[in-house]
Amino acid sequence: MPEGLNPQLASNGISEQRVKPLITVVIPAYNYAASVARSAQSILGQRDDRTELLIIDDGSTDATPEVINALHLGYPEQFRSIRRKNGGLASVRNLGIREATADWLVFLDADDEFVQGALAKLLEHIQSNAHSRLVIGEHISVSEEGRRRRHTIGQIPETGFERVKAYLIDKTLGLSNGACAMHRDVFAPGGYPEQFRNSEDLPVFAQTLARYPVSTLAEPLLLLYKHGDSLRHHVGHGQAVGTQVVDEVFSRLPAEMQSLREDFYAQRCLSLFRSAYLAKDYEAAKRYYSAALRHDWRLLFKTSYTRKAVRIWLGKT
Structure with a gap:
């Protein structure tokens, strides 16, 4: 995992954390002025001392910094924010891991939002499943026309080999950032690969499913908003990564996989x-x-x- 902080960071928010939270929600934001407030408020409207919110502005060139500053005025000392030079989503997540106070992390995209009441259910689940290191929840996708579809969780295989096979090969196990909570232990084999601008979550989810206990929460945690105009951007980065991600994934998996x-x-x-x-x-x-x-x-x-x-x-x- 990358070491040290970017020297060009600027941070604001809570000056002193009095109680160690159970979960840190990290919102990476790059040019999301139109939606980052909605995303943050979906956490701020239901958090308590067990939850820390950290927003990381990855060098936005739009009004994202002003929106975050306005959130600080509206929710004084309720969350932390960091502004840094642009480095990409993987590096933002790695910074979030290092900066998080809690042992559990949720990565919430700045154009999505947490379901009302879901945070309390997630906290209760974590406290009741001390063995777990990955909690997989449900999510609701929202189309551009406003149509909603609930994505439920199927049967999770018991062995690491079968879980990885279901995730990578059979495509019967789907994971969505924002609908999953990960204990910081799962990043020991490696953080998010910063050389990738797409598919950076594949190696992390694969190593987690392979090596760590998993539990499921049959409740929708996330509203995931679909955007048609993001397809070409996604394809461009996907082709840049290409099949290199195969090497990255299997460099982190045990010999038997x-x-x-x-x-x-x-x-x-x-x-x-x-x-x-x-x-x-x-x-x-x-x-x-x-x-x-x-x-x-x-x-x-x-x-x-x-x-x-x-x-x-x-x-x-």
Whole structure:
């Protein structure tokens, strides 16, 4: 994990923490002036002394600093904030881990919000499940049109191997930042890889599922807002990371899980294919689909992907 603090930090907020909280909620914010107040207020409206809120402004160039300052005026000494030179989401999360007072962390995106009343349920769950090191909660996705869909939790496999397989390969175990709480112990194998601007959570979630006890909270914790205009941005960073994330993930996993590597490589290529297809970057989509087939020809039987690939090669997109 990166050491030391960025020398160009500026911080505001609580001058002295009197009681060690149980959870620190970290909100990374880069140019989220339009939504960071909503995100922060979803925590401030239900927190008590067991919860610390930390907002990290990652060098925003919009009005995010002014919005955070206004929040300080409206909620004096109720949260801390840090402003720093832009370094990317992974480095912000690593800074949040170092700066957090609590042993449990929740990373809440600045355009999402916590469900009203969910914080108390999460605190109660943590206190009742002392063995757990990862709490997986439910979330509600909100479309641009305002439609809501609740995402429930299925059966969580008991062994680390099966959990990692379900997460990386089978895609039957989905994790969302903001709907998960992580004990700081899970970052011992490594923090968020700062060389990545996308998919930085994959290695951390994988190492956690592989090595640490997991519990589930069958309650919606997060309102996750979908944004159509973020797709091309996501695809650009995703292609920059490419398949490098495969090496990063498996460098953190035990020897007995290395047998999953080839399957994950193929799955990663399919994921990049799908993102490129949706963004209408058909040349990139061809490359990723071809790479996936080279690693596992059986992917031809995944008809939803094969149909899209055929449309590209026939020029019917």
